[in-house]
Amino acid sequence: SRSLHLAVIPGDGIGQEVVAQGLKVLSAVLPQDVKLETKEYDFGARRYHATGETLTDADLDALKQHDAILLGAIGDPSVPSGVLERGFLLKLRFAFDHHVNLRPSKLLPGVATPLAGQPEIDFIVVREGTEGPYTGNGGTIRKGTEHEVATEVSVNTAFGVERVVRDAFARAQARPRKKLALIHKNNVLTFAGHLWTDVFNRVAEEYPEVTTEYMHVDAATIYLVTQPERFDVIVTDNLFGDIITDLAAAVSGGIGVAASGNINPSGAFPSMFEPVHGSAPDIAGQGKADPSATVLSVALLLRHLGYEAEAARIEDAVAADLAERVGKPARSTDEIGDALAVRVAG
Amino acid sequence: SRSLHLAVIPGDGIGQEVVAQGLKVLSAVLPQDVKLETKEYDFGARRYHATGETLTDADLDALKQHDAILLGAIGDPSVPSGVLERGFLLKLRFAFDHHVNLRPSKLLPGVATPLAGQPEIDFIVVREGTEGPYTGNGGTIRKGTEHEVATEVSVNTAFGVERVVRDAFARAQARPRKKLALIHKNNVLTFAGHLWTDVFNRVAEEYPEVTTEYMHVDAATIYLVTQPERFDVIVTDNLFGDIITDLAAAVSGGIGVAASGNINPSGAFPSMFEPVHGSAPDIAGQGKADPSATVLSVALLLRHLGYEAEAARIEDAVAADLAERVGKPARSTDEIGDALAVRVAG
Numbered sequence A, B: 001s002r003s004l005h006l007a008v009i010p011g012d013g014i015g016q017e018v019v020a021q022g023l024k025v026l027s028a029v030l031p032q033d034v035k036l037e038t039k040e041y042d043f044g045a046r047r048y049h050a051t052g053e054t055l056t057d058a059d060l061d062a063l064k065q066h067d068a069i070l071l072g073a074i075g076d077p078s079v080p081s082g083v084l085e086r087g088f089l090l091k092l093r094f095a096f097d098h099h100v101n102l103r104p105s106k107l108l109p110g111v112a113t114p115l116a117g118q119p120e121i122d123f124i125v126v127r128e129g130t131e132g133p134y135t136g137n138g139g140t141i142r143k144g145t146e147h148e149v150a151t152e153v154s155v156n157t158a159f160g161v162e163r164v165v166r167d168a169f170a171r172a173q174a175r176p177r178k179k180l181a182l183i184h185k186n187n188v189l190t191f192a193g194h195l196w197t198d199v200f201n202r203v204a205e206e207y208p209e210v211t212t213e214y215m216h217v218d219a220a221t222i223y224l225v226t227q228p229e230r231f232d233v234i235v236t237d238n239l240f241g242d243i244i245t246d247l248a249a250a251v252s253g254g255i256g257v258a259a260s261g262n263i264n265p266s267g268a269f270p271s272m273f274e275p276v277h278g279s280a281p282d283i284a285g286q287g288k289a290d291p292s293a294t295v296l297s298v299a300l301l302l303r304h305l306g307y308e309a310e311a312a313r314i315e316d317a318v319a320a321d322l323a324e325r326v327g328k329p330a331r332s333t334d335e336i337g338d339a340l341a342v343r344v345a346g
């Protein structure tokens, strides 16, 4: 019999509530012969306040033992900005070399979008996860004085760019439309921009069936609201990916349904799956949070581990649930989780 | 009698056509006693191909003699990406210390927006223009090899941040709603982020009437499509400003009506005004380009030089013209320019 060893990090705010639903649906969808073993970790604001720790080497060793990680949300207003982001979220992405940050955007039937005319949106963003302006390189001199200088260094390597570009081409090749857009700002950030563009064009030669285009990040934000149907697969840098995936989530149904995977395709370290939304402390503990994004993240997790049929069942269940919501009174986090668990078991 | 010495840079693609309309409307709106003197400069792709030059020291000396600069668009597919951007547009911004990059977004009646429900949009973005990731710092080693490393350095100084933050507070204080949002990514770009946040909070103490908020750039893209009415004045870094102002233009009527000023508030160098759109080579020479963005840039130019009444007359004329377009056949670039000239003279 098979087993799935899952590290569970509920985290802060609504993280607890939504992760509970994710696990509920996961248990319901898994084949009988798969033994699910979960271990919960207490990372986040509480642990930080109690111990000063965000993510220790021992923590990383423990997490390494699992097949995958499911995370709710990390972040709380009581912790200074940057401490948990750099000390936990980014530290984990870097430590486990999560270089493929996968973020699908699909506008499902019945789901509200701020865009007029209900466009057809169905694309995925492959965001680089371990380089660019996220490396923490840089520094400050003369802090707090009128002569302060603060720098941020975006670091980009052929190695790092090529592996994520290859991943994106492979994903584009496997989709019916076979389209891939590179998004950067190569007319201004010419050093990094040329590296990305060169690697992209070189790898493109190996994928003659994939139609490619290049787009500046500023222009991309325009297309995301005026012609989102034009996108199929997008590959982009860490920071641009951060920005455009929030916009992509907004236009394709909101961050209530936006899932993501922080993937190490080699399998050398466990991959981590999380909703794009944060801890939303304003609605935490009220049973108001929509667990759909977490449940869809569980689908990405299952697909990553080879459970394709189960992933698809979850996605279908969420789509059906969203379609049926129209005009109905709002349900609680728990009620939505129950409904999804019933559907996937069905 | 007064005079206005204007440097005119039609540039590439549709630049020629739209600048002609801007000048037409400028002539029509200026008081009788103001002597308008224009001098045209041939910067852009043609000059680059003919001479290899983008913007020489002699050019800068010549431009320096003018009261202001009106630019159409610079950029052509025949020139490698980055050459004209870094060699002309950014070189000019840096040389003339255009640190306030002003970009208003107002959704005018009758103007189409990709957003559902025709929200009320009326805000301005004060984008820093001379620092951040735009400085050209960085470099490449082992170019073209599998070991290539490319860096981009974002440089941020207390001096540079404070002056643009002060400009934004003064603008917020002068507007009815008196709201100012700082947009950054201070949870990841902690060095630059802390500098921006510290300076912002310090200057805020001098403006007790201004309501402030901080927002991450990724979250800002969500609010720009779900709640654009929440914004009044935004102050942000060079790159974030580049990205969100294209999105802002898209939601508030498109880049056909988005104006901008590259302003040196001290007056030490002439300021430069330009439409946000580029050279649009695909429609160049066909009389299809909407000159409204250029005409609105002329309004910003006039306001900067103290011609407030004339600036307002142009803005009213463009608003009236746009409102009357609904359901009418499309007019040519020239026809729109003529109509606006008649209105402002009226």
Ligand SMILES: CC(C)[C@H](C(=O)O)[C@@H](O)C(=O)O
Pocket (backbone or CB within 6 Å): A085, A086, A089, A090, A242, A276, B187, B188, B218
């Ligand atoms: C919280 C933050 C570190 C993170 C990021 O910037 O990557 C978040 O915005 C995301 O998109 O996952």
Ligand SMILES: CC(C)[C@H](C(=O)O)[C@@H](O)C(=O)O
Pocket (backbone or CB within 6 Å): A187, A188, A218, B085, B086, B089, B090, B242, B276
């Ligand atoms: C053309 C490019 C250099 C420029 C920028 O990035 O600033 C443009 O996008 C803009 O917004 O004015």
